[in-house]
Amino acid sequence: MSRDGQPMIALSGVNKWFGTFHVLKDIDLEIHAGQRVVVCGPSGSGKSTLIRCINRLEEHDEGQIVVDGITLDEDMRNVAAIRREVGMVFQQFNLFPHLSVLDNCVLAQRRARGTPKAEARERAMHYLERVRIPEQAAKYPAQLSGGQQQRVAIARSLCMEPKVMLFDEPTSALDPEMIKEVLDVMIDLAQSGMTMICVTHEMGFARKVADKMVFMDHGRIVETAPPDRFFAAPASERTQLFLSQILSH
Amino acid sequence: MTGQALSSNASPRQRRRTLALRARLIDIASFVVFVAALGWLVLRGAQGMGYNWQWFRVPRYLWRVIDGQVIWGPLTKGLLVTLQISAIAMVLSLVIGLTVALLRLSPSFVGRGIARVYLEVIRNTPLLVQVLIFYFIIAQILGISRFWAGVLCLAVYEGAFAAEIIRGGIVAVRRGQWEAARALGLRPFDVYRDVVLPQAVPLMLPPLAGVLVNLVKHSAIVSVIAVFDLTTEGRTIVADTFMAFEIWLTVAGLYLLITLTLSLLVLGLERRFGRSRHA
Ligand SMILES: Nc1ncnc2c1ncn2[C@@H]1O[C@H](COP(=O)(O)OP(=O)(O)OP(=O)(O)O)[C@@H](O)[C@H]1O
Numbered sequence: 001m002s003r004d005g006q007p008m009i010a011l012s013g014v015n016k017w018f019g020t021f022h023v024l025k026d027i028d029l030e031i032h033a034g035q036r037v038v039v040c041g042p043s044g045s046g047k048s049t050l051i052r053c054i055n056r057l058e059e060h061d062e063g064q065i066v067v068d069g070i071t072l073d074e075d076m077r078n079v080a081a082i083r084r085e086v087g088m089v090f091q092q093f094n095l096f097p098h099l100s101v102l103d104n105c106v107l108a109q110r111r112a113r114g115t116p117k118a119e120a121r122e123r124a125m126h127y128l129e130r131v132r133i134p135e136q137a138a139k140y141p142a143q144l145s146g147g148q149q150q151r152v153a154i155a156r157s158l159c160m161e162p163k164v165m166l167f168d169e170p171t172s173a174l175d176p177e178m179i180k181e182v183l184d185v186m187i188d189l190a191q192s193g194m195t196m197i198c199v200t201h202e203m204g205f206a207r208k209v210a211d212k213m214v215f216m217d218h219g220r221i222v223e224t225a226p227p228d229r230f231f232a233a234p235a236s237e238r239t240q241l242f243l244s245q246i247l248s249h
Numbered sequence: 250m251t252g253q254a255l256s257s258n259a260s261p262r263q264r265r266r267t268l269a270l271r272a273r274l275i276d277i278a279s280f281v282v283f284v285a286a287l288g289w290l291v292l293r294g295a296q297g298m299g300y301n302w303q304w305f306r307v308p309r310y311l312w313r314v315i316d317g318q319v320i321w322g323p324l325t326k327g328l329l330v331t332l333q334i335s336a337i338a339m340v341l342s343l344v345i346g347l348t349v350a351l352l353r354l355s356p357s358f359v360g361r362g363i364a365r366v367y368l369e370v371i372r373n374t375p376l377l378v379q380v381l382i383f384y385f386i387i388a389q390i391l392g393i394s395r396f397w398a399g400v401l402c403l404a405v406y407e408g409a410f411a412a413e414i415i416r417g418g419i420v421a422v423r424r425g426q427w428e429a430a431r432a433l434g435l436r437p438f439d440v441y442r443d444v445v446l447p448q449a450v451p452l453m454l455p456p457l458a459g460v461l462v463n464l465v466k467h468s469a470i471v472s473v474i475a476v477f478d479l480t481t482e483g484r485t486i487v488a489d490t491f492m493a494f495e496i497w498l499t500v501a502g503l504y505l506l507i508t509l510t511l512s513l514l515v516l517g518l519e520r521r522f523g524r525s526r527h528a
């Protein structure tokens with residue numbers, strides 16, 4: 001928890017509709033600096049939508065979202081300010097296919113932060129080393145394996161030196177043998193003190209790094225608990241059912 | 250030679266290559282036969298009409314050498330005007346196309362509305378009528394020459410087709426690319442310039458080449474407002490000399506020269522983009 005007690009991310013009374021479909025219902029959630037939150041729940045329960053609201057890839061319709069003291073609203077300057085603080089890693093990696101690995105990591109530093117070229121490259125190499133693939137810097141995304149691509153995507157986000165990292169099922173598109181290399185990088189990141197929100201069904205990872213488990217169902221946060229209690233004694237029946245399904249295979 | 254290579258002990262790869270080569274040879278042969286047949290038909294037709302071929306009189310309409318100096322003939326001058334019109338209109342049509350495509354994709358209701366009206370009006374009225382409107386109405390109001398009336402009309406007309414192609418290329422870029430770019434904090438302009446367009450342009454090039462070729466061909470229509478382009482010059486010469494066959498065939502050949510060169514240029518561009526993408 002941050003010392004001043006002000007949460008890094010605060011959602012209160014957040015509601016969102018896709019047309020008539022009520023996808024997020026009365027979401028209240030506070031995340032403090034340095035906390036690692038794992039969000040899980042059945043498919044279609046609104047997990048992606050929830051974290052995509054935090055960096056305004058989706059717009060919420062009601063309620064308030066405050067990130068690092070900045071309130072998300074129509075003002076594009078606030079949106080830009082929040083996006084500078086919040087990095088995101090996607091299920092499908094979404095690396096830029098026309099740019100080399102290095103340029104993937106350099107682009108946003110140059111454009112959004114105005115970092116000088118040499119410094120941007122240096123930082124890119126620093127984070128590529130951190131995700132353990134500096135030797136791939138000159139390659140293009142299509143030449144890398146899925147696990148390598150996802151690690152580049154993580155490095156690309158870290159280059160912006162965000163205060164918060166959002167992960168949306170970062171390992172679900174990966175072959176089993178590549179999941180570990182990505183999770184290792186994420187564990188490393190968690191241990192360095194990064195504030196993280198991860199949508200994932202990797203319960204081993206959750207047990208290891210999470211401070212807080214969030215279970216969603218039908219657009220609602222059904223349960224919030226520390227991982228030991230969440231796994232050992234979930235309060236809600238729906239959580240129990242979900243866990244029994246996901247842990248059984 | 251092909252018979253040997255097709256024998257049973259040739260590797261599958263060799264076989265495939267030989268088959269491809271054979272297909273191409275058949276292709277070329279049938280093309281030659283087709284052109285020869287067409288030429289023969291024209292000649293027979295002309296003979297039947299008692300047409301008096303005078304090819305030897307054609308070159309002087311392209312160029313003449315007087316006292317060791319080359320004087321360009323009317324067809325060459327017309328060709329240059331056509332090239333000028335086409336080149337300027339091409340640049341303008343791409344600018345218009347990009348602008349309209351972005352308007353159609355913009356969140357602004359007014360922007361999308363304007364783009365829609367432009368596209369529907371331009372694509373659903375005859376080009377000839379548009380040329381006349383440009384010349385008799387818009388050019389008079391703006392006080393511009395017939396040359397510029399022609400250029401603007403062509404640019405506005407082909408711009409509508411370019412716009413749809415450019416829009417198609419842009420929306421074909423995967424949603425995740427936009428999201429990643431935005432999530433990294435890139436401004437909308439940078440998202441387009443650095444992420445979306447570099448991926449969309451290779452997709453747009455082949456159909457855009459078609460639009461540019463059309464633009465060259467459609468530029469002949471400026472002859473109705475008496476711009477001295479290739480077609481107008483051709484018509485004047487035919488009226489003077491009655492060498493309809495020779496002059497029109499020459500004019501067609503000159504258009505073909507421009508459009509084929511253009512196609513080759515675009516092909517080169519495609520190759521370059523294709524290579525840098527997957528290098
Ligand atoms: N752009 C959209 N327009 C309409 N409906 C959408 C849109 N995006 C998501 N939805 C719907 O909203 C619901 C929640 O989607 P969301 O992607 O947040 O779920 P999720 O919990 O991340 O599921 P998954 O585990 O499958 O990723 C789903 O039913 C989905 O079909």
Ligand SMILES: [Mg+2]
Nearest residue numbers: 047048049169
């Ligand atoms: Mg999801």
